[in-house]
Amino acid sequence: MFDASVYVERRKLLKKAVKAGVILLLGNGESPMNYPDNPYHFRQDSSFLYFFGLDKPGFNGLLDVEEDKDYIYGEDFTIDDIIWMGPQPTVKELGKNVGVSNTGTSEDLVKKINETLAKGRRIHFLPPYRPENMMLLEKLLGIASTRVKEYASVDLIKAVVAQRSFKSAEEIKEIEKALDISYEMYTIVMQMAKPGTYEREIAGKIAGIASANGNHVSFPIILSINGETLHNHYHGNMLEKNRLLVTDSGAESLEHYASDITRTFPVGGIFTPEQKDIYQIVFNSQQAAIDAIKPGVPYKEIHLLTASVIANGLKGVGLMKGNMETAVKEGAHALFFPHGLGHMMGLDVHDMEDIGEDYVGYDETVQRSDQFGLAYLRLAKALKPGYVVTVEPGIYFIPALIDKWKAEKKFTDFINYSAVEKYKGFGGIRIEDDVLVTDDETGHKVLGTPIPKSIDKIETLMT
Numbered sequence: 001m002f003d004a005s006v007y008v009e010r011r012k013l014l015k016k017a018v019k020a021g022v023i024l025l026l027g028n029g030e031s032p033m034n035y036p037d038n039p040y041h042f043r044q045d046s047s048f049l050y051f052f053g054l055d056k057p058g059f060n061g062l063l064d065v066e067e068d069k070d071y072i073y074g075e076d077f078t079i080d081d082i083i084w085m086g087p088q089p090t091v092k093e094l095g096k097n098v099g100v101s102n103t104g105t106s107e108d109l110v111k112k113i114n115e116t117l118a119k120g121r122r123i124h125f126l127p128p129y130r131p132e133n134m135m136l137l138e139k140l141l142g143i144a145s146t147r148v149k150e151y152a153s154v155d156l157i158k159a160v161v162a163q164r165s166f167k168s169a170e171e172i173k174e175i176e177k178a179l180d181i182s183y184e185m186y187t188i189v190m191q192m193a194k195p196g197t198y199e200r201e202i203a204g205k206i207a208g209i210a211s212a213n214g215n216h217v218s219f220p221i222i223l224s225i226n227g228e229t230l231h232n233h234y235h236g237n238m239l240e241k242n243r244l245l246v247t248d249s250g251a252e253s254l255e256h257y258a259s260d261i262t263r264t265f266p267v268g269g270i271f272t273p274e275q276k277d278i279y280q281i282v283f284n285s286q287q288a289a290i291d292a293i294k295p296g297v298p299y300k301e302i303h304l305l306t307a308s309v310i311a312n313g314l315k316g317v318g319l320m321k322g323n324m325e326t327a328v329k330e331g332a333h334a335l336f337f338p339h340g341l342g343h344m345m346g347l348d349v350h351d352m353e354d355i356g357e358d359y360v361g362y363d364e365t366v367q368r369s370d371q372f373g374l375a376y377l378r379l380a381k382a383l384k385p386g387y388v389v390t391v392e393p394g395i396y397f398i399p400a401l402i403d404k405w406k407a408e409k410k411f412t413d414f415i416n417y418s419a420v421e422k423y424k425g426f427g428g429i430r431i432e433d434d435v436l437v438t439d440d441e442t443g444h445k446v447l448g449t450p451i452p453k454s455i456d457k458i459e460t461l462m463t
């Protein structure tokens, strides 16, 4: 964890922003996989981690704004816990490490909440995403667990987003540590991407690297020769010559900050001429997007710029036709690029998505579009120094989508369906990097040691 003063300062800012009432920040507990003592990998709630720093199951935090007091609630280990799990500092000692002197048991939390409710004071909480915490909120507040999300505090959501969106120097260092792990992971992918290897062999190897060097993967590994499926978690295919392998993966640093990188490599190390053409379009679109990143620019604008580089590139190889400005405006490019350019990243790979994507990526100046493709854009608002964002354009040939649009005669002015038909077995290409928005002349910094991505570098290193 960081120094206690970091958490004290974060909580101070949060109390100031929320202004009045009690802020309840629930930690996560263990979650059983197939029986209670066989839990999934433990992952603390990111907002709890951000404000209280405790990376252990079974704790909840509370900030009393008017009293200006911070509390941690949880149980000390019993002798049975110590026998099975080993010794653990007391809740008092744990609190001290993160600058919290008021501690109590779960029963004390119930008492504190009851007192607060009796006084008619407001209790702010974030939208819960785990059933255990929905049930705890029902017990504490008397709101049905199925509806408790609706009562989450918008004031608290906005205050948390306002704080967590700006990464401090120590947070950037953590993200770079996660990116160092990614570098190792992709070095191995490049070495292993040979005909005859199974996807699961590579996925297993890089998951091991993430666990050995940090805190596990930051999201389930996407690794597939069927890269046209955007989030493909199936790892049962054998790699074959002339196929493309998409690997979208990330690691967590020891403090749980994420990396999120995508690379697309030709199996065996040499691109076919068709693959080279499409790869270069994605590469150019990503470079154009990165170059455009600077404070004040809405990310939606950069998404549309990327879409236009993709559309023009596809026109160049005969897959699109007509006026590309109109095509992008109407969303025709989304046949090939059906997702958003990127998202914020921090303690979560999709940072703060649990508390509301629209609060994180949109504001009063920009509303979410309902156009196919653009509707998936997670981050649209103007960039500010200190944001860390992903830049992840792609081109995909999704047979079911091609068939559907062709049958519907959709965008026939812009899409050359007879040419597109030939690409149905092509797969997909995505390239993703993590970028810090800066207030210097360039306006951005691509984080981490560069992981090979130009055609030349990839072919040279893989063969």
Ligand code: GLY
Residues within 6 Å of the ligand: 219, 248, 249, 260, 343, 349, 392, 432
């Ligand atoms: N890791 C999924 C994504 O890139 O958003």
Ligand code: MN
Residues within 6 Å of the ligand: 248, 249, 260, 261, 262, 392, 432
């Ligand atoms: Mn990714």
Ligand code: MN
Residues within 6 Å of the ligand: 260, 342, 343, 390, 392, 432
């Ligand atoms: Mn991403």
